[in-house]
Every structure is written in C-alpha cells, then in structure tokens.
Amino acid sequence: MEYFDTVITIVGYEDTQEKFDAVADEILSELGEYHRLYSIYHRFAGIENLCTINELVNGSHRTVKVDKRIVDMLIYAKEMYELTDGMVNIAMGSVLSLWHDYRELGGDDPAQAALPPTDKLKAAAQHTDITNLMIDEENCTVTLTDPQMKLDVGAVAKGYATEMVARKLEEKGVTGYVLNVGGNIRTVGTKPDGEKWTVGIEKPNGEDYLAYLELNGESVVTSGSYQRYYIVDGKRYHHIIHPDTQMPAEGFTSVSVVCKDSGLGDALSTALFCLPLDKGIELIESMPGVEAMWVDEQGEKTVSSGFSDYVKE
C-alpha cells in the first residue's frame, strides 16, 4: 500500500452539481500535487520529491532543489519533532521502511509473515537523527547528511496537505465543505444553514461510535492500531512504530485529536499514541485549542478537559 494511497471523501453543499464538481476537482488536483511532492515510494517525471531526496547517488544523498511546499512541510515536521519530544520523527525512514517491507511481505503471503529482525531494527535506529536533515530555506534545498538515513513523512504530510488545501479554500471564501483524507477530517466553514458538522468517530470494531463530535471549521484526526496492520503468529502488529523501541507502540487502540490545524492534529495523534497517558494529557493541556480522546487496549476512554465542548449532546 502506498502512502497517500487512501480514500478521500468530500462532502459539500452547493446549489448545483456543476459548482460542486468545480470545487471537488480543485481539491483533488491540489491534493494530487501534494501527493506527488510528498510521496516516498514513487518518482514522477520532472519533479524532485521525497523519493528522490531519499535515493542514494554514488553512496550518498544529493543536495536536492525542491518545491517550496516540500521545504515548508519539512520545517513544520521539524517543529513537530520539538513539540512532541521526538515522538514524531520524520527521520525514522530507515526503521519504518523495514516495517513497511515486512508488512507488505506478510500481507502478500501470510504464511511467511515475520517481524523485522531486532538487530536490523537497532542498526536502522542508529540513522534517525533529525539534525542530519539539512534544510536551506532560502535556496529551497534539502540534504540528508547521513547516507543511511531516510525520510518518512507518514505521520505529518497527509494532515499537512489537507490543511493547506483547506486553507486555500477558506481564502477563497469557500464554506460548507468537509474533507476526509484517509482519516484526516477537516471542516471548512459550517453548513449553509449555519449548523455544525457532525462527525462520527467509529469504534475500532466498527460496531458503534466512540463519539459524535460537532465541528465548525476544526479538524479531527484519529490514529488507530486497527487502521493498518499485519499478523504474525496470530498476533497483530500495527503501523505506528515507537521511536524508542522500534516496535509498534503499546497502550492504546485509538487516539483522536481535535484542533483547528489538521497538520497539527495528524502529528499529535501519532505522538499521543506513543506517549504514556499522563505525558500526553500534560502536552494537550498545555496547548490552547487542542483536545484529545484516548482509548486504551481495554476500551477505557479518557478525554482532555475541553473535549466535551465538541461532543454532540
């Protein structure tokens, strides 16, 4: 499965189908551009993207001149690293690509499914220092100074791209839309009658809702252990890898973050999935306009102090 290879849903209110088509086309075309720039798995003719930044030429990474949208996102991702005390680290590509490869193999042939060997994971973890990601903002260039490091922006880029597209819509005065880009939900304005959007957050078993939220221009992003996984010897291994252990983070089945900025929501939902509950609560309570809901492996729900303001009565 490719990153960004996900389902996108657009719901909008317009008087005519033509008007909706025009806005939806614009949203998809913008998301397509971000997808091509942020893909770590595919190259596209004529553009430098994260895939070409990651590739080695004669044993080392090139200094690559890239689109400003890549530079801006990488700078944002570095800020998220600082904010989350390293729980969101886009320099973990070497570790995450091992998990990706083993997950793909295990998915293709469940009988052969295996975990990445610990020695390989530990060796890869030696090459995840984000300070080796050099960004020259003025000249729009990016260099990875450690030849064995790789970028993986899975915890940030989808939410960041969603946010950028939503802001562009807002600047144009568009209202009455909601985007769902692979679980990154971003509302753009209210519905035409002024009512808020209702968002149902599904339980991991899909049988019921964890919560009904009412949103008015905000985002909600959920990270869940049930979203992407594979099975080895009867045990599920999900895709959110803890930076300290290089293993799937334990403790929660789902964490949802409500805030204005979908990029922030995306990064924080991943970070909270990896942080112990008390540290996570501390982080969220220190940030105005950000609320969260944790569901642990026993199904126990915890919410931050202002979360109930968004819950539909």
Added chain:
Amino acid sequence: MGDNKKNNRNKIRNDIIFVAVLLFAAVVGILYLFVFRESGNTVKVTRGGELYGIYSLSEDITEDIHTVNGGLNRLVIKDGKAFVDSASCPDGICVAHPPVFRNGESIVCLPNKVVVTVISENDGDSPDIIA
C-alpha cells in the same frame, strides 16, 4: 428552537448533497461518485473508480465483483447489512471489516480498488462524515 431545527432539517433535505468518494491511487484519482442523500437505504459499489452497482439493503443478495486487477470480492447483503464475505486481496482488511449499514459507512478494498458505501436518507441522527 425545536421548530427551527425542523426547518433547518427540511432545508437540508431540499439541498442536494453531493458526496465524492474516491480512491486516490499513486497515479490517478480513480473514482468519482455522486449521490443524492435522499436515495433511500442503499449501498453503492464502485470498482476501479467506476460505478459498479447500487443495491438495496432491504434485499438479501450475494454479488461476485470481478475486479479490475483480475481479483474477486464477494459482496453479501443480509438482514439489512452489507459485508465482504470473501476476497482475493492479500491483506483481507475488507473481509475483516464489520458489516456496514449506517449512512456514510464504507468498506474499502484498496488492493482490488473496490469501495462499498452506505447511502441512506439522513434521519438527522447520522453523522455527516465518519472517521
């Protein structure tokens, strides 16, 4: 307040709500599906980006969907719920997905590019979007 809410709801019903669901694959955005929310309790199935079929949730059926990559997803509608009974995809995530029946719920098989979405009349209790 109650009357206002009712009026608003009627207004919503009178509006046409378009929903576009698409599989955003590596190279091309694949499918585009527009529906009217007032279409009753149905599921829409798209295959490789194209509309494949519309089925009533009130009628039990088994439909073998031959996918664009030569695979197969078997859609079953039983007792008002739709689920994927078996599939040729490697990960089996669509088969593991619980049956869907609420407005907006969907089952997605990314490898086979099949999407099953429930489209129902909004009864006012259904969310606008599901995460």
